[in-house]
Amino acid sequence: MDLELLCKNACSTKVFLGKLSTGKKNSVLLSVADALCKNAETIIAANAIDLENGKKNNMSEGLLDRLMLNEARIEDIAVGLKKVADLPDPIGEVLEMTRRPNGMTIGKKRVPMGVIGIIYEARPNVTSDAFGLCFKTGNAVILKGGSDAINSNKAIVQVIRQALVENDIPADALQLIESTDRETTTKFMRMNQYVDLLIPRGSAGLIKATVENATIPVIETGTGNCHIYVDKSADLDMALKILVNAKTQRIGVCNACESLVIHKDIINEFLPKAVEALKPFNVDIRGDESAVAVCSDINKATDEDFYKEYLDYIISVKTVETIDEAILHINEHNTKHSETIVTNDYNSSNKFLDEVDAACVYVNASTRFTDGFEFGFGAEIGISTQKLHARGPMGLKELTTSKYIIYGNGQIRE
Amino acid sequence: MDLELLCKNACSTKVFLGKLSTGKKNSVLLSVADALCKNAETIIAANAIDLENGKKNNMSEGLLDRLMLNEARIEDIAVGLKKVADLPDPIGEVLEMTRRPNGMTIGKKRVPMGVIGIIYEARPNVTSDAFGLCFKTGNAVILKGGSDAINSNKAIVQVIRQALVENDIPADALQLIESTDRETTTKFMRMNQYVDLLIPRGSAGLIKATVENATIPVIETGTGNCHIYVDKSADLDMALKILVNAKTQRIGVCNACESLVIHKDIINEFLPKAVEALKPFNVDIRGDESAVAVCSDINKATDEDFYKEYLDYIISVKTVETIDEAILHINEHNTKHSETIVTNDYNSSNKFLDEVDAACVYVNASTRFTDGFEFGFGAEIGISTQKLHARGPMGLKELTTSKYIIYGNGQIRE
Numbered sequence: 001m002d003l004e005l006l007c008k009n010a011c012s013t014k015v016f017l018g019k020l021s022t023g024k025k026n027s028v029l030l031s032v033a034d035a036l037c038k039n040a041e042t043i044i045a046a047n048a049i050d051l052e053n054g055k056k057n058n059m060s061e062g063l064l065d066r067l068m069l070n071e072a073r074i075e076d077i078a079v080g081l082k083k084v085a086d087l088p089d090p091i092g093e094v095l096e097m098t099r100r101p102n103g104m105t106i107g108k109k110r111v112p113m114g115v116i117g118i119i120y121e122a123r124p125n126v127t128s129d130a131f132g133l134c135f136k137t138g139n140a141v142i143l144k145g146g147s148d149a150i151n152s153n154k155a156i157v158q159v160i161r162q163a164l165v166e167n168d169i170p171a172d173a174l175q176l177i178e179s180t181d182r183e184t185t186t187k188f189m190r191m192n193q194y195v196d197l198l199i200p201r202g203s204a205g206l207i208k209a210t211v212e213n214a215t216i217p218v219i220e221t222g223t224g225n226c227h228i229y230v231d232k233s234a235d236l237d238m239a240l241k242i243l244v245n246a247k248t249q250r251i252g253v254c255n256a257c258e259s260l261v262i263h264k265d266i267i268n269e270f271l272p273k274a275v276e277a278l279k280p281f282n283v284d285i286r287g288d289e290s291a292v293a294v295c296s297d298i299n300k301a302t303d304e305d306f307y308k309e310y311l312d313y314i315i316s317v318k319t320v321e322t323i324d325e326a327i328l329h330i331n332e333h334n335t336k337h338s339e340t341i342v343t344n345d346y347n348s349s350n351k352f353l354d355e356v357d358a359a360c361v362y363v364n365a366s367t368r369f370t371d372g373f374e375f376g377f378g379a380e381i382g383i384s385t386q387k388l389h390a391r392g393p394m395g396l397k398e399l400t401t402s403k404y405i406i407y408g409n410g411q412i413r414e
Numbered sequence: 415m416d417l418e419l420l421c422k423n424a425c426s427t428k429v430f431l432g433k434l435s436t437g438k439k440n441s442v443l444l445s446v447a448d449a450l451c452k453n454a455e456t457i458i459a460a461n462a463i464d465l466e467n468g469k470k471n472n473m474s475e476g477l478l479d480r481l482m483l484n485e486a487r488i489e490d491i492a493v494g495l496k497k498v499a500d501l502p503d504p505i506g507e508v509l510e511m512t513r514r515p516n517g518m519t520i521g522k523k524r525v526p527m528g529v530i531g532i533i534y535e536a537r538p539n540v541t542s543d544a545f546g547l548c549f550k551t552g553n554a555v556i557l558k559g560g561s562d563a564i565n566s567n568k569a570i571v572q573v574i575r576q577a578l579v580e581n582d583i584p585a586d587a588l589q590l591i592e593s594t595d596r597e598t599t600t601k602f603m604r605m606n607q608y609v610d611l612l613i614p615r616g617s618a619g620l621i622k623a624t625v626e627n628a629t630i631p632v633i634e635t636g637t638g639n640c641h642i643y644v645d646k647s648a649d650l651d652m653a654l655k656i657l658v659n660a661k662t663q664r665i666g667v668c669n670a671c672e673s674l675v676i677h678k679d680i681i682n683e684f685l686p687k688a689v690e691a692l693k694p695f696n697v698d699i700r701g702d703e704s705a706v707a708v709c710s711d712i713n714k715a716t717d718e719d720f721y722k723e724y725l726d727y728i729i730s731v732k733t734v735e736t737i738d739e740a741i742l743h744i745n746e747h748n749t750k751h752s753e754t755i756v757t758n759d760y761n762s763s764n765k766f767l768d769e770v771d772a773a774c775v776y777v778n779a780s781t782r783f784t785d786g787f788e789f790g791f792g793a794e795i796g797i798s799t800q801k802l803h804a805r806g807p808m809g810l811k812e813l814t815t816s817k818y819i820i821y822g823n824g825q826i827r828e
Contacts, residue, residue: 015745015769098790104779106789113801114771192625196801211606215625217632217802238824245826331429353819355429357528365518365822374827375520375818376512387527387610387815388631389803401801404789405767408779410652412659413788 001178003187007194009172010115010140017173018112018138022089025136028167029085033078035163036128036156040074046155047124054148062252067122067149077128084132087378090397091138094405105407110400112138114196117188119144119210121202124152131160131174133381137399140173142195144188146202147180154178189214196401201382204309219390219398221382224254224337225309226367229326229352231343232263236270238364239342240277246340246366248281252311254383255338255370259306259316261326264290267319271295278315287317306333323348327355334358336385338367359385359392415592417601421608423586424529424554431587432526432552436503439550442581443499447492449577450542450570454488460569461538468562476666481536481563491542498546501792504811505552508819519821524814526552528610531602533558533624535616538566545574545588547795551813554587556609558602560616561594568592603628610815615796618723633804633812635796638668638751639723640781643740643766645757646677650684652778653756654691659780660754662695666725668797669752669784673720673730675740678704681733685709692729701731720747737762741769748772750799752781773799773806 036043047069054064090110097107116139118130127143134141145153153176161171177188189198192215200210204223211218228246230239246257262270271294275285285291286301298317305316306329320326330339340362341352349363360370370393372380377395384390390398450457461483468478504524511521530553532544541557548555559567567590575585591602603612606629614624618637625632642660644653660671676684685708689699699705700715712731719730720743734740744753754776755766763777774784784807786794791809798804804812 014771015741019768100788100790104783211629217800219802235824241824241826249827327429354433357428358817360818360820362820363822365820365825366827368827369518369820369825370818374514376514386631388633391816392818402805403772404774404784404806406774406776406779406783408777410649410655411779411783412655413663413780413782 003177003179003184004191004194006175006177007115007142007191010142010175011194013140013170013173014112014114016170017135017140018091020138020169022091025089025138026085028164028169029081029132029135031167032131032160032163033081033085035159036074036078036081039155039159040071043074043152043155043159044069044071046151049151050149059148063122063148067124067152069124069152073125077125080125080129081132084136084379087136087396089136090400095402102411103409104411107405108402109405110397111403113399113401115140115142115194116399117142117144117191117195117198117216119185119188119198119200119202119206121146121206122148124149124156126201127153127156127176128160130381133379133396133399135173137396139399140175142175142177142188144177144185150178150180186213189216192216199382217388219382219384219388219394220386221394222254222337222385223309223335224256224367224370224383224385225258225307225333225335226255226338226340227259227261227330227334228257228340228342228367229261229323229330230263230266230270231323231326231341231345231348232265233345233348234266234270234342235344236266236273239270240273242340242342242364242366243274244277244281246368247278247283247315248313249366249368251313253368254309255367256311257315257340257367258308258310259318259333261318261320261329262291263323263326264319264321267291267294271298271317281313284314285317286314288319290319291317309335323351327352331355331357337383338362338370340365340367359383417591417593417598418605418608420589420591421529421556421605424556424589425608427554427584427587428526428528430584431549431554432505434552434583436505439503439552440499442578442583443495443546443550445581446545446574446577447495449573450488450492450495453569453573454485457488457566457569457573458483458485460565463565464563473562477536477562481538481566483538483566487539491539494539494543495546498550498793501550501810503550504814509816516825517823518825521819522816523819524811525817527813527815529554529556529608530813531556531558531605531609531612531630533599533602533612533614533616533620535560535620536562538563538570540615541567541570541590542574544795547793547810547813549587551810553813554589556589556591556602558591558599564592564594600627603630606630613796631802633796633798633802633808634800635808636668636751636799637723637749638670638781638784638797638799639672639721639747639749640669640752640754641673641675641744641748642671642754642756642781643675643737643744644677644680644684645737645740645755645759645762646679647759647762648680648684648756649758650680650687653684654687656754656756656778656780657688658691660782661692661697661729662727663780663782665727667782668723669781670725671729671754671781672722672724673732673747675732675734675743676705677737677740678733678735681705681708685712685731695727698728699731700728702733704733705731723749737765741766745769745771751797752776752784754779754781773797
């Protein structure tokens with residue numbers, strides 16, 4: 001289908017979707033969840049084609065596993081939609097309402113964004129998750145998934161659209177761009193006449209390409225070069241526990257720790273313990289000269305190491321003379337995602353919270369908590385590492401905007 | 415100076431500016447205001463060069479007037495800074511703070527954006543206004559003004575930077591890009607490594623060029639194709655007052671009315687009165703067929719007329735059969751700025767507030783109120799017509815972002 005027409009069709013559903021009652025939206029989500037389970041066989045058959053193509057194209061085992069759908073995984077996807085149905089509906093809330101001296105009443109009302117575009121890679125569960133969050137917030141959604149999952153995505157979208165129609169909802173509340181070539185994607189990124197917000201989800205390359213090419217407002221989601229700074233006053237046992245957790249509990253995620261920053265006063269005591277604690281996980285430790293001098297097990301880091309989001313069993317180690325040097329190093333090298341200080345010093349904790357530039361700044365806790373569910377939002381569409389509109393984990397509220405509603409009785413401007 | 419270095423220098427002031435106390439910021443603003451008045455002669459001399467160049471280049475009288483500075487106008491600019499000093503400081507406010515089941519406390523704290531870029535045209539007062547609002551919110555600011563005002567802008571910026579240094583504030587909290595060629599501007603729009611937010615202020619062309627070329631997140635400010643819809647149940651005298659005010663009180667502004675939409679049931683009674691009321695202002699009225707049939711004084715509108723922001727004594731008139739048709743027409747032609755319904759019907763008012771897609775939707779009041787001062791914000795950096803981050807008049811809060819601060823005592827993720 002013509003891309004512009006597709007975007008126009010999404011627009012044409014906006015007023016309808018924006019006015020849906022919470023009860024109706026929730027019952028539709030439950031109905032869509034049931035439809036996915038009932039049509040699991042069809043979806044699994046389409047997914048099998050993607051898996052076969054993936055194997056032919058030498059897709060890695062890890063990626064094949066992320067692509068694979070079975071009955072249990074489709075059940076999980078359906079449960080995800082049911083959980084979204086259970087969340088409070090942010091639409092319609094009036095955030096502030098005041099009366100002006102001239103008698104006009106001005107309120108700021110939470111309303112849907114309108115049309116949200118989501119560009120993602122080979123995970124077919126995103127297809128249903130993104131639909132659920134956008135639908136609950138009264139938005140139309142246009143999905144552009146990766147070519148590796150195109151058959152799975154088509155099947156899931158078809159089932160959802162059919163369920164929408166059966167519930168008297170326009171099918172165009174959810175659309176999939178089926179063409180997977182780069183020109184279509186670039187053209188889509190420039191449809192700012194019809195699309196209100198673009199969220200890229202996936203690799204750093206995908207996010208960069210979106211930021212560089214889009215004219216639609218973009219929310220950058222997450223690459224994370226996250227640091228743990230162990231201050232001289234730190235409880236070293238706590239620091240060790242947090243380090244091991246943030247580095248090894250799950251390596252392929254944006255809130256994993258990629259770099260350890262250590263105050264020089266405690267390096268001789270702490271670093272050998274850290275090396276020992278990371279040994280069972282075969283972590284490749286790459287340090288600056290001072291770190292290498294303390295521990296011969298540590299490899300020499302290059303300058304580039306300190307800019308890297310490894311997403312692997314690798315960590316860089318930087319030694320600092322002062323907390324100021326630590327903060328400077330972090331602000332220079334981080335991706336503005338999540339940063340932790342381990343300290344027992346009141347002033348150090350405040351200084352770190354104030355001066356580190358990141359979406360989430362922690363004292364004495366693992367960076368792994370940066371997540372919509374862990375923060376209590378009950379959902380997550382991504383983690384914003386930019387400063388406009390949303391910063392940090394994004395839940396339902398972040399998929400809304402506001403509108404001023406003004407009640408007058410004939411006021412004119414003098 | 416090298417553009418990248420200039421942007422880096424702005425970045426280097428971020429931590430310092432973000433931590434300034436409200437008292438210090440206010441005293442600096444007052445000191446800058448005094449410095450501008452004391453150096454009025456120097457500024458006026460620089461402005462004289464711009465005015466002379468403007469005359470040579472056949473600048474219109476209107477533009478020359480907007481460019482011109484004299485002692486009274488510099489005094490006004492200084493008063494503007496003093497008013498910003500009087501406003502509450504939004505920085506540091508913790509918006510939400512909750513304790514998670516694992517004992518971590520998570521707060522959402524209001525912090526500065528960091529570095530804000532402002533691209534504007536020939537109004538030298540913006541130079542000081544933009545500095546004041548950004549400084550009060552702890553942001554560094556990089557200005558890119560139009561070539562027509564370059565000498566005035568240089569003089570104002572020099573005075574402000576000197577005053578900053580005298581107050582122990584780094585001069586690079588305010589910088590002016592002195593090169594006025596297009597390539598520099600385009601290069602600046604892509605400095606997203608250093609600049610957190612870009613606000614274009616000026617013509618529709620400037621805003622479009624910014625949206626199309628920038629990789630820095632942009633807040634689009636305002637073109638306004640604003641409508642007044644007179645419902646069949648309207649108080650026609652009130653409608654007339656609102657129409658005349660919104661169309662003629664000030665024609666060159668984005669919240670002026672550009673189009674009148676009339677329900678067919680009242681067109682015979684209302685339209686002749688409207689034509690009569692607009693006559694003293696020599697308004698060129700351009701209507702659809704039904705409007706022309708009612709009033710021979712009305713010229714035939716083209717399709718393009720309904721998309722135009724005239725900023726002139728011109729108005730288009732559209733006749734509709736129903737309120738649904740009015741809403742459809744408005745959503746199709748408007749620029750998402752400000753829209754008014756005049757009605758006495760409860761359901762019509764709610765329907766219009768719900769379904770019209772615009773930053774500000776009014777019942778029974780003039781669109782001319784869309785303004786940071788009229789809304790009670792005490793300041794305005796522009797009116798956002800997009801949906802991300804800020805929508806409608808933007809005051810100090812809209813120049814801030816948030817940061818999650820997390821207090822733990824050793825929490826790790828299971």
